[in-house]
Amino acid sequence: MVTDTLSPEMVGHAFAPITISWRAKDTMLYALGVGAKPGDELDFLYEGQRGLGPRVLPTYAVIPAMRAMGNIRQLVNLKLQRLLHGEQGFELLRPLPSETEITLESQVSEVWDKGKAGVIGVTALATDKDGPLFKSHSTLFYIGGGGFGGEPGPSTKEKNRPPERSPDLIIDYATQPEQGALYRLSGDRVALHIDPEFARNAGYDKPFMHGLCTYGFVGRAILNGLCDGDPARFISMTGRFADTVQFEDHIITKFWRSGMGEAILQAEDQNGNVVLSQARATYRS
Secondary structure (H helix, E strand, C coil), X not given: CCXXXXXXXXXXXXXXXXXXXXXXXXXXXXXXXXXXXXXXXXXXXCCCCCCCCCCCCHHHHHHHHHHHHHHHHHCECCCHHHEEEEEEEEEECCCCXXXXXXXXXXXXXXXXXXXXXXXXXXXXXXXECCEXXXXXXXXXXXXXXXXXXXXXXXCCXXXXXXXXXXCCEEEEEECCCCHHHHHHHHCCCCHHHCCHHHHHHCCCCCCCCCHHHHHHXXXXXXXXXXXXXXXXXXXXXXXXXXXXXXCCCEEEEEEEEEECCEXXXXXXXXXXXXXXXXXXXXXCC
8 A cells, every 4th residue: 555654664665566578678868867988887888898788787777676766666656756865775696697587585675764855775686597687775865755753774874984185086977968868778768867847847957967867877887997897707786876967067076995905985076066965885896
């Protein structure tokens, strides 16, 4: 039964498995949508160079993972204009194939009462014919959805906080005017990111980039900065969405190595506004 209120009793609810498939053209289109360029990233845009199909950007995992988030509507009637994507994380259990069919199993992992807002999280496991492929964790921040008497949840203020020293590595990627038009073709066709009138009616001056498009740019920075462009070395990524990115902005990812195969990171625009915070990556060094 669908309700209008979040409840702690939703935690542990398992959704029916979903079957999802993708082909090489889907992964190549996604790579274009998150800014991949011919040259060093040609293998992600072209199926012919290695004769094995294109390589797949690790952050493509969030595209099918978002289907798990959509399951929440089976439990609660969420108003789209009051939803914010809070955190996103995933772990690759092996490199993503360019063509496959997965079964996505998901469940509600947490429900927190923040007073004026509520938070609901979903974890998911994707499996294909060769076994487990990736895990994901996503949270939604529901403005006006708190006050239902639940626990506030753990404090995350110090989570993945950058150290007070200069970054070990900085990677700067420029976004393009057409970034939203390209990215939406991978499945997230919310009008907010392309339609000026819709954006104004929603209270924004103009359309802006999808949060997960920003996430994909940061994922490329991790792949190229820490993994030498090799998806087999990329293990996991997590981060909290902190601010919007405008088309033609730069996304500047700063890295602080925190251990063997681990790094804390933070993404900013060219004005120093933090757009992805409390972020962390793990990789095979």
